[in-house]
Amino acid sequence: MFNKLFESLYNKVIVSIVVGSSKSTVYIEVCTKNRVVQNVEEVFDTTSLNAAMKEFIELYTAESPYSYISFLDTSIEQGALPTCVKNKIPYYADISASISKCYEDKWTYFAAQEEIYAIEKKYQKLGVDFIFSPFVILANFFKDKTSGTLAMYVLIQDGYVSLSIFNESQLLFAEHLDLHNSVDNEDILIDDIDEDLDLLDEGIDLDGVDAIEEIDSFEDFGDIEDLDGIEETESFLESTDVEEKLNEELSEEELPLHEADGFNEDYQRFLLIQSSINEYYQNSKYESEFVQNVYVADGVGVSQDLKRYLEEEMFLDVYVRQIDLVSWVSDLTKVELGYEV
Amino acid sequence: MKYSYLKPRRKTPLTPELKLILTFFSITLFMLCSTYLFLLFKDYRFASEKQEILQTRYDLNVSIAQMKEQVRSIEVEKLLSEKIYTQNSVLKESIMNLFDLVPERITLSRASLLENGLILYGVTPNKDVYNFMLQAPLRSIFHKTYSSFYPAQNGWYSFVSTNYIQDEMMQTQNTNEEEELEDED
Numbered sequence: 001m002f003n004k005l006f007e008s009l010y011n012k013v014i015v016s017i018v019v020g021s022s023k024s025t026v027y028i029e030v031c032t033k034n035r036v037v038q039n040v041e042e043v044f045d046t047t048s049l050n051a052a053m054k055e056f057i058e059l060y061t062a063e064s065p066y067s068y069i070s071f072l073d074t075s076i077e078q079g080a081l082p083t084c085v086k087n088k089i090p091y092y093a094d095i096s097a098s099i100s101k102c103y104e105d106k107w108t109y110f111a112a113q114e115e116i117y118a119i120e121k122k123y124q125k126l127g128v129d130f131i132f133s134p135f136v137i138l139a140n141f142f143k144d145k146t147s148g149t150l151a152m153y154v155l156i157q158d159g160y161v162s163l164s165i166f167n168e169s170q171l172l173f174a175e176h177l178d179l180h181n182s183v184d185n186e187d188i189l190i191d192d193i194d195e196d197l198d199l200l201d202e203g204i205d206l207d208g209v210d211a212i213e214e215i216d217s218f219e220d221f222g223d224i225e226d227l228d229g230i231e232e233t234e235s236f237l238e239s240t241d242v243e244e245k246l247n248e249e250l251s252e253e254e255l256p257l258h259e260a261d262g263f264n265e266d267y268q269r270f271l272l273i274q275s276s277i278n279e280y281y282q283n284s285k286y287e288s289e290f291v292q293n294v295y296v297a298d299g300v301g302v303s304q305d306l307k308r309y310l311e312e313e314m315f316l317d318v319y320v321r322q323i324d325l326v327s328w329v330s331d332l333t334k335v336e337l338g339y340e341v
Numbered sequence: 342m343k344y345s346y347l348k349p350r351r352k353t354p355l356t357p358e359l360k361l362i363l364t365f366f367s368i369t370l371f372m373l374c375s376t377y378l379f380l381l382f383k384d385y386r387f388a389s390e391k392q393e394i395l396q397t398r399y400d401l402n403v404s405i406a407q408m409k410e411q412v413r414s415i416e417v418e419k420l421l422s423e424k425i426y427t428q429n430s431v432l433k434e435s436i437m438n439l440f441d442l443v444p445e446r447i448t449l450s451r452a453s454l455l456e457n458g459l460i461l462y463g464v465t466p467n468k469d470v471y472n473f474m475l476q477a478p479l480r481s482i483f484h485k486t487y488s489s490f491y492p493a494q495n496g497w498y499s500f501v502s503t504n505y506i507q508d509e510m511m512q513t514q515n516t517n518e519e520e521e522l523e524d525e526d
Contacts (some may be wrong), residue, residue, distance in 0.1 A: 002354075003352075003353075003354065007346070007352075007354070009354075010354065063361075065352055065353060065354050065355070066352050066354075067352075067354045068349055070345075074347070094383050099346045101344070101346065102342075111346055118348055120347075127350055128347060128350075129345075129347065129349035129350055130344075130345035130346075130347055130349060131345055131346045132344055132345055132346075133346070136344045274349070289466070290522035332344055332345075335343060335344065336343055336345055337349075338345065
């Protein structure tokens with residue numbers, strides 16, 4: 001009772017930390033029961049807790065005894081499984097050494113216990129209150145979409161990609177991928193480059209191509225441009241997502257800024273997504289259904305290339321939404337603390 | 342814990358500043374309470390001491406009253422003793438005088454002092470010696486004097502002299518003595 005009384009007297013300080021491949025973003029919200037009094041965001045060039053970061057956080061946490069430190073779990077040994085039934089979980093993966101939680105009694109997300117302990121130990125000077133899975137953020141961020149027809153949802157983080165496939169709120173497949181430490185990814189990348197090199201070595205015999213026949217064959221398809229237009233309109237109508245298209249158009253205007261420095265990473269991301277979709281299609285454990293729509297939650301500001309790769313190479317309809325990851329971690333913390341977000 | 346892998350750490354409102362404030366107030370409160378309790382104790386002790394002093398005073402008063410009573414009784418006893426001593430002295434003197442009255446030729450064998458008289462037993466060589474030398478002074482002292490003689494074996498006379506002072510004189514004397522004692526009380 002006294003604790004509740006004191007709790008109402010103090011402001012709550014919510015510290016959200018998202019660790020990327022080379023930097024950490026700290027977002028701090030000072031809130032009362034009803035509103036946010038102050039918010040501040042700072043980026044530190046470190047992936048661990050350094051003195052500057054500690055000092056910055058403690059500057060705010062010292063204001064109130066009710067301060068909460070939240071993390072986005074970016075450890076590689078995590079994932080999500082399409083069931084909450086304990087007997088069925090081993091069919092998909094062995095999570096005996098993991099901490100798992102069930103999301104709305106529909107699907108399970110998990111993370112290696114060792115990794116969670118490692119985060120707690122790494123930040124023990126600050127203390128850790130909440131650790132959230134990127135799949136939870138993905139599911140909440142696209143809550144308006146996951147209840148619809150089958151689609152793939154991708155959360156782009158700094159150095160990581162979390163991917164999931166939902167059909168009517170039911171998770172079918174999920175994978176968390178590390179952009180820099182994925183051996184398979186590098187192999188695929190090398191293989192693809194080799195293929196490209198082979199093609200270059202062999203050359204393309206333009207003489208062997210019958211231009212007229214090709215044109216005829218294309219004619220069989222009718223007016224391709226019109227067809228594309230119809231398809232786009234249909235998909236647009238099906239998804240009924242005017243907002244997505246508007247966002248897409250806006251992002252198209254903004255994204256060229258990142259194109260110069262983000263090409264390689266975007267391609268790597270594309271390859272990771274491609275390999276994951278292949279895994280989804282080929283692994284008999286999962287209910288493989290054709291993926292047409294891809295919703296991308298962009299937490300780092302990817303270039304237009306990723307969208308282009310997905311659209312051109314995999315013939316997917318791609319919609320990109322910007323996401324402020326630290327803000328979402330903060331919102332999830334508020335949900336945990338019983339706030340209405 | 343809806344989404345998080347971890348449970349939040351238990352939060353306590355006791356920050357170091359609050360702990361300092363609480364410590365300060367606790368010490369102040371403790372000191373106030375201690376002072377209050379000390380004063381209560383002192384008050385209680387003062388009240389009990391007062392009660393004890395009152396009781397002692399009452400006891401002393403009672404003791405003083407008893408002592409006064411004892412003093413009074415001792416004074417009465419003293420007066421009585423003085424009176425007895427005086428009476429004894431008077432008696433002694435009287436006896437001395439009496440024996441002085443007895444001439445050398447008369448030998449007393451016994452003397453009985455009565456409240457209002459004197460009985461003397463003795464031997465006299467003859468009646469004349471007795472009549473002139475002893476009876477005469479006895480008559481001057483006592484109002485009534487009776488003498489009786491009977492011959493002894495050696496030719497002397499044994500005598501019994503009975504002398505009385507009149508009763509009215511004795512009563513007057515006694516009354517005067519009692520009045521004197523009452524006045525002294």
